Amino acid sequence: MSRHYAVKESFLTLQGEGIQAGRRAVFIRFAGCNLWNGREDDREQATCRFCDTDFVGIDGENGGRFTAEELAEQAIRLWKEAIESRYQSVRPFVVLTGGEPLLQVDEALLLALKNQAFEIAIETNGTQPVPSAIDWVCMSPKAGSQIILEKGNEIKLVWPQKGIDIEALEKLDFDHYLIQPMDDEYQKENIQKAIAFVMQRPLWRLSIQSHKLIGVK
Numbered sequence: 001m002s003r004h005y006a007v008k009e010s011f012l013t014l015q016g017e018g019i020q021a022g023r024r025a026v027f028i029r030f031a032g033c034n035l036w037n038g039r040e041d042d043r044e045q046a047t048c049r050f051c052d053t054d055f056v057g058i059d060g061e062n063g064g065r066f067t068a069e070e071l072a073e074q075a076i077r078l079w080k081e082a083i084e085s086r087y088q089s090v091r092p093f094v095v096l097t098g099g100e101p102l103l104q105v106d107e108a109l110l111l112a113l114k115n116q117a118f119e120i121a122i123e124t125n126g127t128q129p130v131p132s133a134i135d136w137v138c139m140s141p142k143a144g145s146q147i148i149l150e151k152g153n154e155i156k157l158v159w160p161q162k163g164i165d166i167e168a169l170e171k172l173d174f175d176h177y178l179i180q181p182m183d184d185e186y187q188k189e190n191i192q193k194a195i196a197f198v199m200q201r202p203l204w205r206l207s208i209q210s211h212k213l214i215g216v217k
């Protein structure tokens with residue numbers, strides 16, 4: 001039997017975060033993460049405690065278990081929604097996220113997405129190896145986890161986090177450095193801390209979670 005991927009949800013939206021914010025994108029959210037099991041009862045014991053996402057199960061919009069081809073076909077169908085005919089030739093863009101997508105994403109899925117002409121971006125916590133077929137790598141490091149990723153396109157650090165070695169991140173081979181205020185009960189203060197961070201360290205840019213402001217998914 002061919003391999004299946006456990007997908008929480010899949011949807012067409014605008015990339016809300018990072019250097020590519022504002023870009024039309026299909027999101028595929030894979031179920032499961034290695035830094036939290038997703039249960040509220042276990043959040044405080046997890047390595048990553050501030051997650052804003054429900055990645056448990058396969059019960060979300062367009063969720064389910066899919067073969068590589070099925071998932072790529074669903075993604076291209078979502079991409080084609082509402083596009084005016086003269087833009088049919090614009091390259092489709094997919095963001096693989098989760099949960100931790102690299103617990104499931106493999107060469108077979110990347111090939112199926114490439115066969116649908118997708119440019120492929122990923123949101124990863126940096127603890128898993130990244131296949132070279134991925135076009136855009138966004139790593140968001142989590143304090144207390146073992147980061148193995150050394151290069152990519154953007155680092156998006158959620159702030160504040162205790163126990164992050166900022167200088168060590170700056171020595172990695174990434175093109176863009178972003179700081180993203182943590183969305184929790186202290187969000188207002190977190191935004192001020194993120195602004196102060198950028199003011200002291202001009203290598204870094206502010207990333208706001210714009211999808212939450214404009215009311216898209």
Ligand SMILES: C[S@@+](CC[C@H](N)C(=O)[O-])C[C@H]1O[C@@H](n2cnc3c(N)ncnc32)[C@H](O)[C@@H]1O
Pocket residue numbers: 033050051052053097098099100101123124125126139140156158180181182183184209
């Ligand atoms: C839900 S994660 C999934 C991808 C991957 N597991 C990761 O952590 O990068 C997607 C992005 O949301 C960020 N994020 C999660 N919870 C957040 C929060 N409460 N406030 C701001 N950003 C958050 C993550 O750091 C990551 O950049």
Ligand SMILES: Nc1nc2[nH]cc(C(=O)O)c2c(=O)[nH]1
Pocket residue numbers: 013014015016017053097098123211216217
């Ligand atoms: N619009 C939108 N942009 C995003 N960028 C990263 C997201 C994620 O959860 O990985 C995300 C998300 O959930 N929605």
Ligand code: SF4
Pocket residue numbers: 033034035036048049050051052053055098099100125142
């Ligand atoms: S690593 Fe990513 S998906 Fe996992 S708990 Fe943290 S923010 Fe959520």
Ligand SMILES: [Mg+2]
Pocket residue numbers: 052053
């Ligand atoms: Mg999100």
